[in-house]
Amino acid sequence: MEKKKNILLDNYLVKNLRAYPVLKKKFMHYIEGTKELPEGFTKRKLFHDYLKVRRNNPEKRVSQSEYMIFGFYGLSPEEQKRYLTDIEATRLMRPYNNESEKYLKDKLSFLKNFTQFVSRGWLYVPEASYEEFDAFVHKYHVVALKPQYSSWGIGFIRLTEEEFDAKEDKEEFYQKMIKGRYLAEEFVESHESLAVFHPSSLNTLRVITFRNEDRFEVFGCGLRVGNNGLHVDNAHGGGIFCEIDPKTGIINTDGIDECANTYIAHPMTGMQFRGVQIPFWEEICALCKEASQALPCLRVVGWDVAILSDGRLELIEGNHSPGMNIVQAPAKHGVHDKFESMLLDYYGDPEQYI
Template sequence: MSILKKLKWKYDNYVNFVSDIWKASKLESKKANMNRLIIYFDILWERIAYCHIVLDYQTLGFAYVRDKKKRRMYLNAKQWHEVDRSLNDYIMSEYKYTKKVDCYKCLKSLFKREILVVEESSKEEIEDFMNRKGFCFAKADIGYGGLAVEKLNYSDFKGIDDFIDYLNKKQYKLLEEVIKQHPDVSRLSPTSINTVRMTTLTDGDGNVHFLQHIIRMSDGTSNVDNITSGGIYTFVDRDGTITSNVATGDNMSYDSRGDIVYEKHPLSKIPFKGYKIPFIKEAEELVEKGCKLNLNYKHLGWDIAITPDGPDLVEVNTQPGYDMIQNYHHVPGENKGKSHRYEEILGIEFKRKNIIFHRGTSFSKTKPEYTKTYNNNKENGYL
């Protein structure tokens, strides 16, 4: 990249950065009932000094959380990134969890539905699978946020050759049987497969710890539960009861983000608080088993579908989001971030002072094994 192109790239990023904060400050100033310029510089300071991006300011409810000490208890982007690279060894693991085929091969026993790896299946096996199933979900090896996934109807193709040509053209690597959802989960949100996101930390002794469970679902206007594709979410406790008064969504627009809040599902009209999600205990057991199948990954987000026969793994994610489990609307009155939970479980401590004058690691206390994993990732380009 030439010097002029680099300068233009930096300039464009700077303009977008300033513009995004200005857009967000309009809405956030109304929430805080404060002058827009004050909120603008507050967002800017949180970003520069404490690595809370604009999305954090809005999702974590910093317009309402005015206590600076309470804000420091929220996990930020820098801490989250460093935790991921300190707990997930992307180099040592034979299976790369950033790739869906590797995930399937490593965690095959946790998938209850039938799945084919396209490149390892014969033409006859693919044809038999589609003749029996009729429909399937085709997935690329790498994809996020519900992208690179497509529901295919075999009757839309001229035959097996046409079908395989399409798979190759779209670079789809997995074919998955369509999940049959538990009726109680479908009743809440009938237009999508609604998954329970379980975020886990595995400590140095191999013990699995669960952070906040979340159920994600469509708002009724889409067929997926991904938040970036029209989904909404709410908190679920460990017995399967929805504890939040509301579900929240994200339209990915800085000047209106945070306004998507529902007390009832917009399509089914079922109130969220108190609704029961079945098989949560069994889902935890499945996830705990998965954590122990590959101890190179100790910080993961597990997406679990609930079927009439129990839980079924949809996929596992490295770098599980830190924003949803700290969403302001789901912990009213507490204003409590999750950084202390990471510290308690992992035996680490985060720096609380601003990072302008404290460059380098975000840890003030860590463990040798975490430092080793972080350095291994760094030396091999996984930062």
Template sequence: MKVKYSVYVRYIKKCFKMLWQLHKEEKLSICSLFIDYAWCLIRHGCLIRHYVIGNFYKRREFERRRILTYRRYLKALNYFNKKESIHILENKHEFNSFFSEYVHRKWLYSPEMSFDDFLGLFKDKKELIVKPYNTCEGEGVYKIYFEKLGEEGAKNIYNKLKTSKYMIEECVLQEPMLSLGSTSVNTLRVETLLDKKTKKSHIVKALFRAGVGHTDIDNYAQGGCVYEVDLSTGRIISSALSKVNNNAIFHPKTNTCMLGFKIPHWEEVVKVCNHAQEKLPTCGLIGWDVAVLCGGGIELIEGNHNPEYEFLEFKGTYRYWEKIKPYMY
């Protein structure tokens, strides 16, 4: 009970802080904001970040009923994604094996690799990316370089990796025009939905994530910019969703105007994501992380059975509950 009580207290404090900031910035009545947010939480299941950052406070009631709030998002996940199948998406080595036709990079799973396997891959590729198994938002991801470590250093790294679960992967060589001056592989997040009646997949929303500096990941949580991609043309149609450079139209690193920026090989991205979704019908709502390779290949990095609902509703087009709900009932 004490733990639950402290969680509630922290959440109330967070609500007060964010609503007070909104009150100061938008000159809105603080009393009206508190009353309205309480209604939105109870009636629609809207969390405070969605209310403030996702502009839920601006929406009229007829729109609020059509927006994918966190409560509705959980309903959708429980309906589409069967618990007995999500391990394929959660466990990275299972994902790489199951979707091997879309995963072209070489990889190793630390509990199952030998030193010869690791050293051979390390010598061959010269640099590898290491991903902790049970983290999210890019936490703990780093690169290792054979030039710096040599065989002795490789042995030390191997011993460390064997103590826990890691994925060790060949670094992806992305399409150069998508690098935008960053050292990260800038990926697409493509949300697919499976129609259970027709067994056909379609894309609900797509976003391009761009790193803004010297980091190994493009993640929004690490300061990257997220832009919505038009599904029919593959062109960017929104300003940035970012913790650091929110609403920026120009990419902060290169000063590139992102509105109208064309994602290369977009048709192939659509094809691969829909095929991958149809390959796993027991998880019918998946957020795919996709890289466009140098030369035009498409690489699946991972699939998420619980993709960020913020990406759906916070930036660009919204009202995704009215788009998802018809496939549930």
């Protein structure tokens, strides 16, 4: 006899009730990092408003960070729709950027296909002998170790030759790097103009570009700097970000972090963000334009650019599905309609790419 379908199990409300404890735990853990709650809100009230926002915008899949950094707690449903969440941005870009994913998501593939924009030394550990890995560490003295497919700074290790030599079993560490499919890269340092914000990290510029044959445009850009003495600059690693005027290269907002804490100046160095001119701005935009022409499949890309200590420009990586938080949260202006319109203007109906 066929089992009767349990309608309750498939009911949307029930599914949300089951998710409630998980969402609450995640939200309460996240909100611990927020130093000052919005006026008139408790943590409990924020959480219930967050649930309301998710119900009203199911297609946006608003994360707790997006809810806070975009200030959704103070916006009407119509105003909330002006913002572009990571989920929405990925869905919009996917048809156009499918081909470029294999060249950008894989860090090894990126380094091999963009050699003219990369001057730092690098080594793919699974293809290197122990002797080659040991020599690489001692050649550069400090190396950055990154999993081949990682993002958000997950798995990042900064390793000095002294730390490597002090390990009880160096061979075992090398084998772990092979198992984790790690890349070893020369640890490069920021130009003094960016190092002043946070000297411990390589502080980079995120430049989001559109290209279709000879058409090219910088959609938006921002500066990302580390915090708390950590060696990564991305927001997921505790970093601070602010927006840059793409026409002038001048920082035009204060800083903000993933927990919606805002900063007029960097909390560790006192260096103010707003009004700072990023050096070599024309050259940075020209570099991104040239890089966007390296492969025919490159359409929308989020380039991470470093200005090295000697003034050279270096591509750190390209992102096939760049998040839009850096061009929305610091100035609290949504780019949903602008981004969607530009996709259609540059590339036409997404169906043709599927």
